[in-house]
Amino acid sequence: xxxxxxxxxxxxxxxxxxxLNQRRYRSFPWFLAKEILCYMLAWLKKDNMPCQKFIIFCxxxxxxxxxxxxxxxxxxxxxxxVILSHNRVKKLFFPIxxxxxxxxxxxxxxxxxxxxxxxxxYQKLDAQKFLLKLHQAGWKIIHMKRAxxxxxxxxxxxxxxxxxxIDTVENSLKNSKYYINIEEFIKKIQRQETHLFxxxxxxxxxxxxxxxxxDDLLIAGQHQKTADRVFEYLGIESIPVKTQFxxxxxxxxxxxxxxxxxxxxxxxxxxxxxxxxxx
Numbered sequence: 001x002x003x004x005x006x007x008x009x010x011x012x013x014x015x016x017x018x019x020l021n022q023r024r025y026r027s028f029p030w031f032l033a034k035e036i037l038c039y040m041l042a043w044l045k046k047d048n049m050p051c052q053k054f055i056i057f058c059x060x061x062x063x064x065x066x067x068x069x070x071x072x073x074x075x076x077x078x079x080x081x082v083i084l085s086h087n088r089v090k091k092l093f094f095p096i097x098x099x100x101x102x103x104x105x106x107x108x109x110x111x112x113x114x115x116x117x118x119x120x121x122y123q124k125l126d127a128q129k130f131l132l133k134l135h136q137a138g139w140k141i142i143h144m145k146r147a148x149x150x151x152x153x154x155x156x157x158x159x160x161x162x163x164x165x166i167d168t169v170e171n172s173l174k175n176s177k178y179y180i181n182i183e184e185f186i187k188k189i190q191r192q193e194t195h196l197f198x199x200x201x202x203x204x205x206x207x208x209x210x211x212x213x214x215d216d217l218l219i220a221g222q223h224q225k226t227a228d229r230v231f232e233y234l235g236i237e238s239i240p241v242k243t244q245f246x247x248x249x250x251x252x253x254x255x256x257x258x259x260x261x262x263x264x265x266x267x268x269x270x271x272x273x274x275x276x277x278x279x
Contacts, residue, residue: 038102039097041100041105042100042101042104050108050110051109052235053138054140056115057142058145061153062145062146070223070241071241073242074231077109077110077112079113080106085119091122091123095125095130099134110234117195117198117199127198131203141207142211149189149275154257156188157184178258211226
């Protein structure tokens with residue numbers, strides 16, 4: 001029976017980790033190389049899957065980076081970014097096999113990754129059927145959401161303008177103001193409202209837990225409790241966690257939105273007025 005030498009397996013593992021961590025490789029040959037390597041890992045090491053696997057299913061800017069950072073402090077866990085992003089893969093031939101291979105490249109007992117509904121749409125996958133298939137294959141699902149969709153979309157628009165998705169002390173929003181296009185803003189809020197409805201519908205028949213940013217992550221004092229809840233859900237021992245991220249903005253939208261008064265004036269005439277919580 002055909003077998004692969006350990007040296008070849010080690011080479012494939014190192015090559016895969018290198019390619020999977022290189023976000024700058026966005027041209028077609030590199031996409032294809034990553035895909036092929038993942039398929040090979042899924043075949044060669046199919047009996048060595050992580051003992052626990054999970055998905056963080058969410059829209060952008062809901063605190064998934066913060067949750068991932070907390071969970072990655074656990075020595076047994078590796079949480080990946082959005083591995084099916086169109087910036088990281090093209091249309092995949094075998095998405096589930098690709099994910100299996102990806103999970104094997106990091107050799108941790110527990111592996112998770114983030115997935116946005118838009119990633120599944122890009123891959124032309126039915127979200128409910130795809131997540132159900134993963135669930136049946138042993139993947140646990142964490143649904144993350146943000147109740148305040150106004151702040152979520154402001155965060156998304158500012159991050160896009162800055163081309164910076166994680167705040168640091170060295171490059172924070174302090175003393176900076178950004179203009180929000182009101183027409184685009186309203187459309188994004190409406191779209192996100194639809195996305196939340198669809199996410200809930202997709203998960204109706206699939207076991208999962210839900211993490212809400214405002215209740216579970218906004219206040220640092222909630223971080224340990226939230227991490228413990230996820231550790232318990234994944235069936236692993238809890239450890240103390242403390243985020244390395246620093247909050248670099250104030251709670252007041254007026255501190256970093258140039259046309260804040262215009263935003264308030266328009267939102268006050270809509271059902272989204274309840275999300276304006278500046279004092």
